[in-house]
Amino acid sequence: MASIEHHVLDRPSFDRPVKVLIVVSPYYKAIAENMVAGAKAEIEAAGATWDLIEMPGALEIPTAIGISERMSNFDGYVALGCVIRGETTHYETVCNDSSRALQLLGLQGLCIGNGILTVENVEQAEVRADPAGQNKGGGAAAAALHLIALARKWGRQDKGVGFKPASEYQLAGKTGTTTA
Template sequence: MAGNELHYTMPRGGFDTPAKALIVVAPYYRDIADELIAGARAEIEAWGASHDLVEVPGALEVPTAIAMAGRMSNFDAYVALGCVIRGETTHYETVCNDSSRGITLLGLQGFCIGNGILTVENRDQALARARVAEQNKGGGAAAAALHLLALSRKWGAPRKGVGFRSPASLGEDTVIAAADMDPWT
């Protein structure tokens, strides 16, 4: 999307019960990361949620840190932030594709996650997207994560475990046919 195009922004929501977001940032370009963080923090606070912040070495480590937090902590939503600027090698494509793929896979597993990892050609593009007064992609990523959280709360409590339930988890005396198994319960 070009920076001068108009686009729709969903109205900001809020929560009846407390919500806590984790911002995971790769601060390789510190000034850009700081702008992304400022936007994300402001958006999270505007929703009435709280947040923690962790830093990781690079964009490839962002999905891993989020997955670890999902297993080991109590966050409701996650905001992935960082910046990858094209260089002279194919490493750019690897970092862009794999960090995005990792974040997408987490989302498909049920994580409420907003992707604010910028993938740009140059520093000017990165700054225009990161600055709160311009495109505010950090705020946009936080809003995406919180909108997903609101949607998940609307549809009900999170389910324990993902995938098939083993017959053993149903009790020793339970006999079920494979056709009777609901893989999403």
């Protein structure tokens, strides 16, 4: 198989703190650990902070991101997992549905780096997960950071760190913010 070099964008810089949630499925633990190591290193190199949660499988990752977006206050998300082709069509379902759900969340404005590997065998996964190799965990983190930078460039700062105060919630049928 021929190899082609690819261009990597410069790491974005930030003037305000960035907090990223890494959502990983450790179904294939060694592969997941390598991807998390790559993601953490990339996030830290950008001066950002991270939190980590684990989900049973790739299908639960988009739901966990959706819940986290509603219930907490992260600037972006890194989805990490691995799906290896087996003997049934379950592979296609997991690959397609997890990817589609992440894409839909992204189109709603969430900054998500998709690092869910979809491979034919363990060897392919190991090469892609290795932080000293293809470093797909680091690449997913970089994608999330670039999306955060874009959102900050064109958006407004309405998310602080932590939960939103009750005074910022809007009630149905009322304009403006509520008072506590």
